[in-house]
Amino acid sequence: MPFTLNRRQMLSLAAGSAALAAAGSQTATAAAIPTQARIVIIGAGAGGTALANRLVTRLKGAQITLMDPRVEHLYQPGLSLVAAGLKPADYVVSKTTDWLPDGVTLIAEAAAEIDPEAKFVATTSGQKVAYDFLVVAPGLVLDHDAIDGFDLNMVGENGIGALYAGPKYAAATWKAASKFAEEGGVGLFTRPATEMKCAGAPLKHTFLIEDITRDKGNRGKAEFHYAAPQGSLFGVPIVAEKVRMLFGDRDINAHMKHTLTAIEPGAKRAYMAGAEGSTIEMDYDYIHVIPPQRAPDVIRQSGLSWPDKWTNQGWVECDKGTLQHLRYDTIWALGDVAGVPKGKTAASVKWQVPVVEDGLISAISGRAPTEIYNGYTSCPMITRVGRAMLIEFDYNNNLVPSFPGVIAPLEELWISWLMKEVALKATYNAMLRGRA
């Protein structure tokens, strides 16, 4: 059967292709709003950088200043992969300045003082920067000193891991974890009592090291214990049940209401605070330490924290929908530091940035904001090398899958792993550039 195509059909096809390509390059380019506003963003991490990139296209004439002493930008969702030997340490590292747009000022110092009444931020060198609008996005602080007997210099030796502390420590964590996967013994995986970034990561590390130990043929000589201060394995009940079943399948013992307070590295012994104030001793051959997490001191000292919630942690008091400060209407919180019930992940930042952007633009142009953050958080819950569950949920613990009916959130899938390994960093980078 002959198949023929005349020149007109050929031209139509080519025109169609060109139109498709052109559509891709079009973005919603509303006219930039002229303003003289001085906007200060504390923190050039995921939130601060993504917001700056979006603001420069939305505003014309604004003075945008970012404050951040960190030379390196860390792709933190990759730390779990580094700590399981699946990616090298430099997989998560880039330069802060690589992502910043032209037309913004970076002050490579930390904020030392915020005066929300006089509207200025002072840096560690004493430089005072006045603002009309302030976005607080400095991230959070890992309080390693809260674990008695623990020091970051110990990571990688004597069966101690701590992947949250950065790429160097994540790589050292893999050194200790891989030794355990070879030799076996008792593996103890912990999480803190405070709010924390990526609450799925303690579970991911447990699942990955268990899978790697099994893969090496050493599962029979290894015990896995997961100890957490909370009453359930995950904040979202339906996910907690699924994790409970997976723990059962994988022979991982869960110890709830166990808060790590101290370790004795020489004896390889951990001390846990139990439910009734008791102290529980647990011996280990490998321990994964995740310390309590808090807002930076400058936030707590500036009076921006919740006075009556998370008082030992200091998260910024803000509306959970608009992220605007409840007492200072020219201040917004963004990212880990925000005092909202969920959302200390990069995926949350992706959803929070347009909300803060809309709040700022609305305040500048004198209209009411329309964007609301619903608590969206995504956790590609890795359950073994090559499989994950793409769990997405909101403030109400509802599952909010991006691909309903296609990618089941509570099913261990290869496609969810591919998304974590291939697409997530790319999406993150696109977000940093303000394009996703």
Add this chain to the structure above:
Amino acid sequence: MKDMTFGTILAVFEEIFGTGMFWSMVAAALIVTLAYLYVLMRDHSIAWRKFLLAQLSMPVGAVLGVWFVLLMTNSSLNDLGGPVDIIVFLAIAAAGAIGMAILVYTIQSLIRPAAKDRGAQ
């Protein structure tokens, strides 16, 4: 995912491969597709002998497509866990097969145009 527009997807692919590499790949795919359409238009018919070889190359393309994805990721065929995984797996294989068939057909047609083919018969 919030705001998954065509622009967002393009941005993500640019980040996966790098902007230069991604658009080079798009350009290469477009050139092969246009060349395929060109030879179809030029010849006004499908050359079934060439099509046969193109079809025979399809399994090779399917295997290459799957092999590429597995090579680029820390995963194996054992990790396929649900129906959507089978669909994705088959889609990758199908994309590889079709791409390979178009490539093989086009190369044959460009190297050995239909007139020469008929002259040889």
